[in-house]
Every structure is written in C-alpha cells, then in structure tokens.
Amino acid sequence: MTATTLHEPAHRExxxxxxxxxxxxxxxxxxxTCTVEYDGRAASSLGPGARLLVLKPDGSxxxxxxxxxxxxxxxxxxxxxxxAVRDGRLRVRSVRTSPAETLDVRFSVVEQLTAYGVTGGRSxxxxxxxxxxxERVLADPALVEDGFxxxxxxxxSDAGPIDVFGRDAAGRPVVVELxxxxxxxxxxxxxxxxxxxxxxxxxxxxxxxGVLLAPSITDRARALLADExxxxxxxxxxxxxxxxxxxxxxxxxx
Amino acid sequence: MTATTLHEPAHRExxxxxxxxxxxxxxxxxxxTCTVEYDGRAASSLGPGARLLVLKPDGSxxxxxxxxxxxxxxxxxxxxxxxAVRDGRLRVRSVRTSPAETLDVRFSVVEQLTAYGVTGGRSxxxxxxxxxxxERVLADPALVEDGFxxxxxxxxSDAGPIDVFGRDAAGRPVVVELxxxxxxxxxxxxxxxxxxxxxxxxxxxxxxxGVLLAPSITDRARALLADExxxxxxxxxxxxxxxxxxxxxxxxxx
DNA sequence: TACTAAATGTCGGTA
DNA sequence: TACCGACGTTTAGTA
Numbered sequence: 001m002t003a004t005t006l007h008e009p010a011h012r013e014x015x016x017x018x019x020x021x022x023x024x025x026x027x028x029x030x031x032x033t034c035t036v037e038y039d040g041r042a043a044s045s046l047g048p049g050a051r052l053l054v055l056k057p058d059g060s061x062x063x064x065x066x067x068x069x070x071x072x073x074x075x076x077x078x079x080x081x082x083x084a085v086r087d088g089r090l091r092v093r094s095v096r097t098s099p100a101e102t103l104d105v106r107f108s109v110v111e112q113l114t115a116y117g118v119t120g121g122r123s124x125x126x127x128x129x130x131x132x133x134x135e136r137v138l139a140d141p142a143l144v145e146d147g148f149x150x151x152x153x154x155x156x157s158d159a160g161p162i163d164v165f166g167r168d169a170a171g172r173p174v175v176v177e178l179x180x181x182x183x184x185x186x187x188x189x190x191x192x193x194x195x196x197x198x199x200x201x202x203x204x205x206x207x208x209x210g211v212l213l214a215p216s217i218t219d220r221a222r223a224l225l226a227d228e229x230x231x232x233x234x235x236x237x238x239x240x241x242x243x244x245x246x247x248x249x250x251x252x253x254x
Numbered sequence: 255m256t257a258t259t260l261h262e263p264a265h266r267e268x269x270x271x272x273x274x275x276x277x278x279x280x281x282x283x284x285x286x287t288c289t290v291e292y293d294g295r296a297a298s299s300l301g302p303g304a305r306l307l308v309l310k311p312d313g314s315x316x317x318x319x320x321x322x323x324x325x326x327x328x329x330x331x332x333x334x335x336x337x338a339v340r341d342g343r344l345r346v347r348s349v350r351t352s353p354a355e356t357l358d359v360r361f362s363v364v365e366q367l368t369a370y371g372v373t374g375g376r377s378x379x380x381x382x383x384x385x386x387x388x389e390r391v392l393a394d395p396a397l398v399e400d401g402f403x404x405x406x407x408x409x410x411s412d413a414g415p416i417d418v419f420g421r422d423a424a425g426r427p428v429v430v431e432l433x434x435x436x437x438x439x440x441x442x443x444x445x446x447x448x449x450x451x452x453x454x455x456x457x458x459x460x461x462x463x464g465v466l467l468a469p470s471i472t473d474r475a476r477a478l479l480a481d482e483x484x485x486x487x488x489x490x491x492x493x494x495x496x497x498x499x500x501x502x503x504x505x506x507x508x
Numbered sequence: 509t510a511c512t513a514a515a516t517g518t519c520g521g522t523a
Numbered sequence: 524t525a526c527c528g529a530c531g532t533t534t535a536g537t538a
Contacts, residue, residue, distance in 0.1 A: 001286075001363070002365070003261070003285060003365045003366040005259060007259070027318075027320045031368075032255075036378075040531065041382070041435070041531045042380050042382035042434075042491075042530095042531045043380070043381045043493065044379060044381065046376065046378050050255050050370070050372045050373060052281060052283070054306070054308075054318065056318075056322075058322070060322060060323045062318075064281075064316075065372070065376075066281045066310055066312065066372040067310060067311075067312045067314070068310075068312070069314045069316065069328055069329075069518060069519090070519075070530095072377070072378050073378065074323055074531085076323045076534095077321065077322060077323060098509095101531075111255055112257045112370075114285075114368070116285050116304070116365070116366075118320040124290075124299075124326050125298060125299070126296050126298045126515090127296060127297040128296035128297055128516080129514080130513095130514060130515085131514090154536095154537095156538095158474075158477075159439065159474070160439060160474070160511090160512060160513075161513080161536095179514095180296075180514085181295070181515095181516095182525095184528085185413065185414060185447060185526095185527080185528095186528085189440070189447055190440070190513085193443055196481075218525080218526060219526090220412075220526080220527085223412075224413075224447065237296075239297065293516095294516060295516040296515090296516045322533085322534085323533065324515095324517090329516095330516090330517095330518070330519095352524095355516075380531070382531080383531090384528095384529065414526090415522090415528080433529095434530085434531090435530095435531090438511070438512065438513085439511095439512075439513095440513080444528085472512085473511090474511075
C-alpha cells in the first residue's frame with residue numbers, strides 16, 4: 001500500500017504521473033478546478049468549479065463536489081481512462097462503448113494528485129435484504145398465514161420470477177411478493193401482474209391469492225391491493241434493521 | 255482552494271487534522287487499511303482492506319474500494335462525522351437519525367489524509383431526460399398520434415400524477431406515460447394503473463386509451479400492454495442521446 | 509447480451 | 524414529513 005502525491009503539479013507532471021498510475025493499476029484522486037462534459041445516454045455540461053475526481057483501475061470515474069452522496073458526473077466500470085494536456089489544461093477522459101459514452105474532465109488548476117496502490121477490494125455482505133426476508137418466510141411459512149405451504153421460490157411465470165409461490169390451507173395457489181421496506185403502488189402492481197400470470201396458468205376459474213409481505217404499505221398501494229382482491233401481511237427482514245447502533249456507546253475523542 | 259495533506263500520520267495527528275477539517279467545512283479523503291461496520295436500514299460488516307474514505311461537509315460519507323461506481327459503504331447527506339482514537343485505531347463515525355443509521359470506519363493504518371477547502375458546488379443540467387421528452391411531446395403532440403390534443407401534464411389522478419393527459423381526434427381520453435429509455439413490465443403496469451384511475455373518473459363505459467411513449471419496449475411489456483388494450487408509440491428524448499462524442503477527436507497526449 | 513427486479517438505492521417535487 | 528416516481532440509476536442474477 002503506497003501513495004504518491006503531487007502538490008500543485010504542472011499539467012505535464014500530472015500527466016506523467018497519471019499515465020504511470022494507470023499503468024500500475026492505481027486508484028487515483030485529483031482535486032482542482034475543472035469543467036466536466038458528459039455525452040452518452042444523456043448529456044450534461046458543468047462549468048468551472050472545485051471538484052474531486054476519482055479514477056479507478058476498473059474504469060470507473062467519479063466526479064464529486066462537496067455535496068451529495070451521488071457523484072455529479074461519473075463513468076461506470078469498463079470505461080478506459082486517458083489523459084492529455086490541451087490548451088493549457090489537463091484533460092482526463094473516460095470512454096466506454098455500448099453504450100457509447102464519454103466523460104471529459106478538464107482541469108485548469110490541479111491542486112493535488114494522488115495515486116494509491118490498492119490490493120484486493122472485498123465485497124460486502126449485507127444483512128436485512130429481501131433475500132433474508134425470503135429465508136425467514138421459507139423457514140417459518142406461518143409468517144404468511146397459518147397453513148401456508150411454500151412450494152417454490154423464484155418460481156418462473158409469464159410475468160417474471162415470483163418470490164415465493166405456495167398453497168394455502170384450502171389448497172388455493174398463493175403468490176407472495178416480498179419487500180424489505182414500506183411499499184408503494186409499484187409493488188402492488190408487481191404482485192397483480194404475477195397473480196394474473198398464475199391465473200392464466202391455472203384451470204379457468206381457479207382463485208389465485210396474492211400476498212404482499214412487507215413491513216408496511218402506503219394508502220394508495222392499499223387501495224390498489226383492495227381493487228385487485230390482494231392482501232398485505234406485515235413482516236420485516238430479520239435483524240440489522242432498526243436501532244442504528246453499530247456498536248456500544250463511547251464518547252468521541254478529543 | 256487549499257489542500258492539507260498528512261502522509262502516514264500517527265492516529266493522533268490524523269485525529270487533530272480531521273477535527274480541524276470538520277470545523278472548517280472541508281472535504282476530506284482518507285486512504286488506508288480499515289474495517290467498516292454499517293447498521294441502520296440494513297447492516298453490513300467489512301473486514302480489513304485498503305479503501306478510500308471520502309467525508310463531505312454536508313454529512314455524506316463514501317467508502318470506496320478500487321472497484322465499482324457504487325461505494326461499498328456510505329452515509330447520505332445529513333449525517334454527522336465524528337472521529338476518535340480507540341484501541342490503537344483511528345475511528346471515523348458518521349451518524350444520522352431518521353432513519354437511525356451509523357457508519358463506522360476503523361483505520362489500523364492511515365496512509366494519507368487530505369483536507370480540501372472547497373467552495374460552491376453548482377448542480378448539473380442534464381439533457382435528454384424524461385422532462386425533455388415531455389417538452390417535445392407538448393410542442394409536437396403528433397408524436398403521440400395525429401389529432402392528439404394534450405390537455406394537462408402531471409395531471410393528478412387517484413393513482414398518481416399522469417405525465418401527459420389529453421384527448422384523441424375522436425374525443426376519447428388518452429393517458430400518455432413517458433419513458434426516456436427502453437421499458438419493461440413495470441412501465442406497462444404503471445400506465446395500466448393510471449388508465450384504470452381515469453376509467454373510474456369518467457362516466458361508466460367511457461373508453462380510456464393508454465399510450466406508452468418510449469424508444470422501445472421488451473416482449474413481456476408488449477404482452478402486458480396488449481393484455482390491457484394499451485399501446486406503445488416509439489419516440490426518444492431530444493438530443494444528447496447517441497454518439498457519445500463529448501467533442502471532436504484528438505489523440506491522447508504522450 | 510438482454511431481461512428482470514432489488515437497492516442501506518438517492519434525489520427532487522409536492523401535498 | 525410522507526408519498527411518489529425518475530434516474531445517464533447501478534448491480535446482481537438468469538436465460
């Protein structure tokens with residue numbers, strides 16, 4: 001793990017270091033005054049301002065201002081970074097094909113450039129996802145209702161994969177759609193589509209039930225469910241959800 | 255615009271600089287070996303590894319590895335950053351309430367810390383959005399079909415706001431749902447909900463038409479539309495979309 | 509590669 | 524603040 005840093009480099013210096021960093025597969029940050037042009041699925045243009053540019057060896061680029069979780073402009077992985085000096089500015093361009101997209105960042109001033117040698121970026125395991133809720137339901141089908149018997153998960157249908165499919169105590173087919181958080185009209189619509197698909201599969205006249213399993217539901221979604229004769233059952237994904245206490249308290253240092 | 259950089263600082267040094275940077279409202283980057291714990295709407299835990307932590311004065315935090323556009327962990331704006339030294343590690347914690355969420359980053363080694371003084375982050379104007387498509391349709395209603403007359407945009411309904419509402423040459427109500435890109439089943443469902451809502455508003459038996467205006471449509475979505483007696487019309491948002499040539503060619507520097 | 513839906517989605521507008 | 528839908532969504536899983 002190393003970090004090579006240039007303070008207020010001349011554009012030529014920055015360029016050399018950038019190209020070396022790309023070759024090494026480093027993670028690079030650039031901070032300075034720049035303009036940003038994007039063209040591809042959409043297009044945007046950003047006037048001069050102070051921004052942080054992050055360039056990853058997998059081709060991702062991120063342009064961050066001092067606000068917001070979302071980068072003001074970006075390029076997804078799979079792009080290719082190139083750098084050049086043009087018209088007295090340092091230009092960093094990330095290009096990808098399919099779709100054809102170009103991100104152009106032009107620095108009039110580079111305050112700092114740093115190249116970090118990185119090794120291994122493990123991916124996260126998140127707890128409390130819809131998949132966890134599914135495990136919970138399969139382990140305890142009574143969460144849906146007494147007598148519910150799950151027969152399949154991710155069951156294919158004409159309308160797409162059904163989270164959990166089963167039968168109720170009376171033998172009627174039941175489509176269960178799981179959501180890890182409070183749901184709106186879209187989820188009700190999704191469930192309705194799946195129920196319709198199963199109704200087309202089953203013999204004419206078979207009653208197919210639909211259950212939206214989610215912590216809570218908006219009024220509009222509830223009305224939609226009622227319209228379609230569908231049901232809401234309250235349940236949450238296990239654990240993780242809630243207090244936000246990453247670990248026990250201790251005061252901040254000083 | 256300034257940058258204060260510490261190389262391989264002792265945790266205490268890093269802590270002082272961090273707190274000073276928070277006070278100044280600086281944008282901070284930390285690179286080093288750290289673990290990450292998140293707890294809130296969900297939860298996750300990440301073992302030791304080399305990562306880049308970005309702390310923004312608006313409360314946002316981003317933990318980036320060397321891969322991916324999406325941070326491996328994060329905290330949205332509105333959080334509060336605090337730092338401490340505990341058990342021989344530098345701990346940076348971002349906390350927010352509503353929902354209660356905590357992000358805990360613990361560095362065993364800090365390779366580099368930089369505090370950037372930033373001023374003013376203008377927001378981007380994107381060209382080629384759904385809003386632009388709406389402008390296009392209102393300016394040229396024949397895009398929907400000859401004789402279409404738009405009466406309202408963002409028209410309120412029982413099922414939510416309708417992008418464009420109008421009447422066809424025969425005086426029948428038409429619901430138009432706009433999408434800037436190729437659509438799937440969800441968009442078809444959305445249009446169906448809006449059409450149903452208008453049918454409830456209109457006198458019994460009134461035929462209400464639904465048009466999904468989008469560049470293209472998947473098979474499944476097309477089948478859903480057919481099921482509901484709805485239509486697809488091909489159209490794209492104006493400009494921006496396409497070649498990905500941010501500006502004319504020139505080779506990269508060397 | 510295309511389709512389908514999840515996501516700690518985030519973000520903006522509105523009631 | 525909650526609801527609602529767009530987003531250059533991104534990402535993962537599957538056919």
